Amino acid sequence: MARKKKRSSYSFFKIFFWLCLIIITLYYAVQFFITPPSIFYPGFQIDIPPGYEIHGIDVSKYQNNINWKEVKSMEEKGIKIGFVFIKATEGTSIVDAQFRRNWIEAEEQNIPKGAYHFFVSNRNAKKQADNFIQIVNLKKGDMPPVLDVEKSHGVSVADMQKGVKIWLNAVENHYGVKPVIYTNIDFYERYFANGFEEYPLWIAHYLQPDRPRIEKNWLFWQHSEKGRVNGITTPVDFNVFYGDSADFNNFLIE
Secondary structure, X not given: OHHHHHHHHHHHHHHHHHHHHHHHHHHHHHHHHHOOOOEEEOOOOEEEOXXXXXXXXXXXXXXXXXXXXXXXXXXXXXXXXXXXXXXXXXXXXXXXXXXXXXXXHHHHOOOOEEEEEEOOOOOOHHHHHHHHHHHOOOOOOOOOOEEEOOOOOOOOHHHXXXXXXXXXXXXXXXXOOOOEEEEEHHHHHHHOXXXXXXXXXXXXXXXXXXXXXXXXXXXXXXXXXXXXXXXXXXXXXXXEEOOOHHHHHHHOOO
């Protein structure tokens, strides 16, 4: 009897092992076919998520002097730079050292462009909005303004939300278009999960191949900070737009 129990126990664990193996294999097979893996592009030196039509970058003074003609002409396997977000201002008085040059030369190459402000949460929000408004002239065909908010500087949730709302309202009133909020997932979930649903979201998240790990609807996804583009000597952030060319054109300022 003891010997029979041993064989029965062995058979049970053998069946259990193979059943688990089959389930795991099926799971990863389904994941592979439902969610294709990102594809490595040697020219850009990063994986680029599949299924997106419009790709872009964001830049600041840290990309130094950019050759926008080379940026415009670069293309690999159908992927090219379809838009650029350019840092304009920071805090109450800082203007990015490369903003004016980048703004003019990106437009000369007919690259759809947008400007963003880096928010300093423990500084006067209205003065920060004024700083941006004084520097950035938006016109038809540009993207709406962006508020980059990713550091708390010890500010409470309530004060953060109040300051951000002041900036968003002032900028929307001036340009007549709703601004975009840029942040990362953890920051968004802590500060903006409630009360900011009306604003388009540009989310930064680098850990998934096909989409960011967030339930909230998003419009732009910054999926890498290590891309390479002709005409830029440093690594650069890569983004995708959630939609097709018609959606993108509808997003631009009329």
